[in-house]
Amino acid sequence: MPDPPSLICAAAPRGELSATLGSVKIVILDDYQDVALASAPWEQLPPEASVERFTDHLDNQDALAERLGDADVVVVMRERTPLTAELLERLPRLRLITTTGMANASIDLEAAKRLGIAVCGTRRSTNATAELAWALIMAVARDIPQNDRDIRSGKWQAGLGIDLAGATLGVLGLGKLGSLMARYAEVFGMKVIAWSPHLTEERAAEHGVELVTKSELFRRGDIVSIHLRLSDAVRGIVGAAELELLGPEGRLVNTSRGPLVDEAALVRALTEGRIAAAALDVFDVEPLPADSPLRSAPNLILSPHIGFVTQRAHRLGYTQMLEDILAFTKGEPINQLN
Incomplete structure (x- = not known):
């Protein structure tokens, strides 16, 4: 045969x-x-x-x-x-x-x-993911999902958002996506700081961004947006220590890869009010399991890995x-x- x-x-x-x-x-x-x-x-x-x-x-x-x-x-x-x-x-x-x-x-x-x-x-094209990341930044800044839920349940102006103009965006990874985020932030009047393991002063300057240490990025950033490629070297790079530095007014957005963030540490930080809010489009396990603690964490916006789904x-x-x-x-x- x-x-x-x-x-x-x-x-x-x-x-x-x-x-x-x-x-x-x-x-x-x-x-x-x-x-x-x-x-x-x-x-x-x-x-x-x-x-x-x-x-x-x-x-x-x-x-x-x-x-x-x-x-x-x-x-x-x-x-x-x-x-x-x-x-x-x-x-x-x-x-x-x-x-x-x-x-x-x-x-x-x-x-x-x-x-x-x-x-x-x-x-x-990388634009679709960057656009979603910016939408999530807007959502965590003004708590859009919660405001939608509030008005449907009869509440009116139950919370306060933050202004982007004058705030600091911390970009974790200044590649194609990170540099797009820096451009968006400039239009909104934000100061942009960045860090990644191999980021140089020259590349940061090319994009009008200040190069800082990782600790400084989380300490100074009002919102931190993650744009790193996943590897063993950066797996879990955002953990309890980084979230502690981000502080009770800080916000985190991840549209890159789930394992870059320690999910258990994030749930604890949100539950204990040690950061203000977060938005995730990516997860350790996808689709997100029905019993994931992320589903019930407070002040957390979830989207089903739709950064590239247009x-x-x-x-x-x-x-x-x-x-x-x-x-x-x-x-x-x-x-x-x-």
Whole structure:
């Protein structure tokens, strides 16, 4: 019996790459909004190629291995489902993984390379996440969700917000997103200070930002917004000590990655009134478990990791992942991460 049709193996020399999309199965994971099929011109694929998408989320490795057992291509939206070495080893047909963004900490790139599985990303706009981060800053400054709840329950002007003009924004990480936040803050008349492990005076000056120590950032910041890429070096970088420095009038916003913040320490700080408020779009475990203490913490705004979840961002992401697939089959992979 001949071998089943498959996509090209990334481990093969470029000159040997040849493949067809005939009879190839493409699986799209975690399409929560049920928008993947409408967000890209999948009709560019030949009729022999099949696309199956799932709107639910699976954590169980056995269930995932069964779901992906006959997949030649897996399409993932950011870091919703970890593709571990253990899982990849159970997927002998898999030849290509496409992901939004040019980094995905949930994919074991070394294991994929060892197994001959290519991983390709997309070059997306960062504006959507920065815009959500600014919306959350506005929300924690003026306590918009609580005011909405108050007026629906018959209360009127039950609390006081803070002005952004004249306040200090602490930016933890001055990369693409952090520098956008600095520009937004300037328009609102805020002073901006920043820190990250490798931030230099020169880069801070380029963006009109004052470089400070991490302790000073939390001590001086009226609002601290996190924009670091997750790594072991910065995991849990915002803990009890940093929240203590932020103080009872300070506010925290995290749209980067959940494990950057010690969730238990944050719940304690909010419950004991040691910080004024916080807003989170990202969590240690996603979707957020029903029994998470974050759900009942006071003065905490929660959003379901929607920083990149916009119509335009999804169209860009899924269309570019389709382009990854088509380029890969021609032996000309693009945006390759491994």
